[in-house]
Amino acid sequence: xxxxxxxxxxxxxxxxxxxxxxxxxxxxxxxxxxxxxxxxxxxxxxxxxxxxxxxxxxxxxxxxxxxxxxxxxxxxxxxxxxxxx
Amino acid sequence: xxxxxxxxxxxxxxxxxxxxxxxxxxxxxxxxxxxxxxxxxxxxxxxxxxxxxxxxxxxxxxxxxxxxxxxxxxxxxxxxxxxxxxxxxxxxxxxxxxxxxxxxxxxxxxxxxxxxxxxxxxxxxxxxxxxxxxxxxxxxxxxxxxxxxxxxxxxxxxxxxxxxxxxxxxx
Numbered sequence: 001x002x003x004x005x006x007x008x009x010x011x012x013x014x015x016x017x018x019x020x021x022x023x024x025x026x027x028x029x030x031x032x033x034x035x036x037x038x039x040x041x042x043x044x045x046x047x048x049x050x051x052x053x054x055x056x057x058x059x060x061x062x063x064x065x066x067x068x069x070x071x072x073x074x075x076x077x078x079x080x081x082x083x084x085x
Numbered sequence: 086x087x088x089x090x091x092x093x094x095x096x097x098x099x100x101x102x103x104x105x106x107x108x109x110x111x112x113x114x115x116x117x118x119x120x121x122x123x124x125x126x127x128x129x130x131x132x133x134x135x136x137x138x139x140x141x142x143x144x145x146x147x148x149x150x151x152x153x154x155x156x157x158x159x160x161x162x163x164x165x166x167x168x169x170x171x172x173x174x175x176x177x178x179x180x181x182x183x184x185x186x187x188x189x190x191x192x193x194x195x196x197x198x199x200x201x202x203x204x205x206x207x208x209x210x211x212x213x214x215x216x217x218x219x220x221x222x223x224x225x226x227x228x229x230x231x232x233x234x235x236x237x238x239x240x241x242x243x244x245x246x247x248x249x250x251x252x253x254x255x256x
Contacts, residue, residue: 008143008144008213009143009217010215013226054229058145061145061147061148063211077145077148077213079145079213079215080215080226080229081210081228081229082209082210082211082213082214082215082229083214083227083228084142084144084184084185084208084209084212084213084214084215085126085173085184085205085208085209085212085214
């Protein structure tokens with residue numbers, strides 16, 4: 001399945017990428033599963049995503065938990081806690 | 086044709102907004118709301134022990150507007166407000182510039198004031214914006230604050246302060 005990943009704010013800077021598309025050979029992918037795949041790519045993904053800093057996830061523009069299932073062709077956004085207002 | 090106001094609106098924009106103009110536009114054609122609450126958030130020149138020279142704001146286009154409209158809808162379910170608006174800026178902002186404006190309208194003041202505070206507290210913790218500060222020591226991403234999360238908790242209990250039943254029957 002194909003997943004588009006968006007990075008915002010500090011993560012976008014750390015990974016030096018605003019978005020990327022990954023093809024992953026599975027029908028069942030959770031957020032945790034996707035994070036493992038990204039961390040396997042090594043730096044800068046591993047240092048940015050394996051840190052203890054809080055991570056927020058949105059699947060198709062809805063906030064999601066780490067055990068959430070990712071549908072095919074989903075847009076998954078990764079970012080640090082929001083600081084607007 | 087008479088222009089009517091957009092009752093529930095959430096906007097993200099680069100250009101500055103004019104507070105007076107937003108207020109006038111928000112109330113266009115309305116004669117039934119006796120109360121309007123407004124909140125304006127500005128860029129402060131000092132934060133977490135350092136001078137702030139400028140602020141860079143980015144957001145998640147699409148999701149931000151959706152989240153802000155959901156927050157307005159939650160406020161509408163909870164209080165008898167007839168209109169609510171959020172205008173939020175992104176891009177580079179200097180100290181003293183306005184970042185965000187929230188407006189709420191209702192027949193009576195308590196609903197307008199409470200809904201305005203509710204919307205602001207939820208925007209702070211849920212709307213997908215991120216701030217980066219430029220300080221004399223370089224730039225840094227602003228961390229979320231525990232006080233913003235605890236501000237949300239007061240809305241998790243049922244209303245203790247005001248009984249809106251009177252407002253509902255009157256309006």
